[in-house]
Amino acid sequence: MTIEDWRKKIDETDSQILSLLNKRAEFAIEIGKIKRFMKIPIYNPERELIIINRLVSLNTGPLDESGVRKLFERIIDESRRIERRSTETNENL
Amino acid sequence: MTIEDWRKKIDETDSQILSLLNKRAEFAIEIGKIKRFMKIPIYNPERELIIINRLVSLNTGPLDESGVRKLFERIIDESRRIERRSTETNENL
Numbered sequence A, B: 001m002t003i004e005d006w007r008k009k010i011d012e013t014d015s016q017i018l019s020l021l022n023k024r025a026e027f028a029i030e031i032g033k034i035k036r037f038m039k040i041p042i043y044n045p046e047r048e049l050i051i052i053n054r055l056v057s058l059n060t061g062p063l064d065e066s067g068v069r070k071l072f073e074r075i076i077d078e079s080r081r082i083e084r085r086s087t088e089t090n091e092n093l
Helices: A003-038 A045-058 A065-087 B003-038 B045-058 B065-087
Strands: none
Touching: A003 A065, A003 B003, A003 B045, A003 B065, A045 A065, A045 B003, A065 B003, A065 B065, B003 B065, B045 B065
């Protein structure tokens, strides 16, 4: 396989990752709505640690533990930002 | 649906994202091997910009453009780190 062939496979994989990241953000918005209704704060460091530790334990590589932690910290940050934005239309939480 | 139901859906989605991130890293390692053989540098800012612009144009939200850029910059960084690590066994590129 050439570099171009592998790049095509990377592009396909990236499209799937993008679609899943948007799905994740949609689920986070739904959680944001419930939290807003129940007046629960958006930021939940315990839950975020559980998410990341679960993924580290599932990880088979070649990503290493530090890579998994860094990437999912960023993914969770971004979800939280969207979750917060979606609840900030009428009030601050 | 309760918060717990949505969290289960997020966990499933995260597992799929993790698996795709590892797939992406494997493809990057293959590209790294070819680059090493052909003595091409690992870092290719033009290709990285093409990747990110393509994903921004595919994005349907709720992630916004800045979120897509930030997340994929981090994903590409991590792939490049693995690509580089896998080529550094015997020589520096």
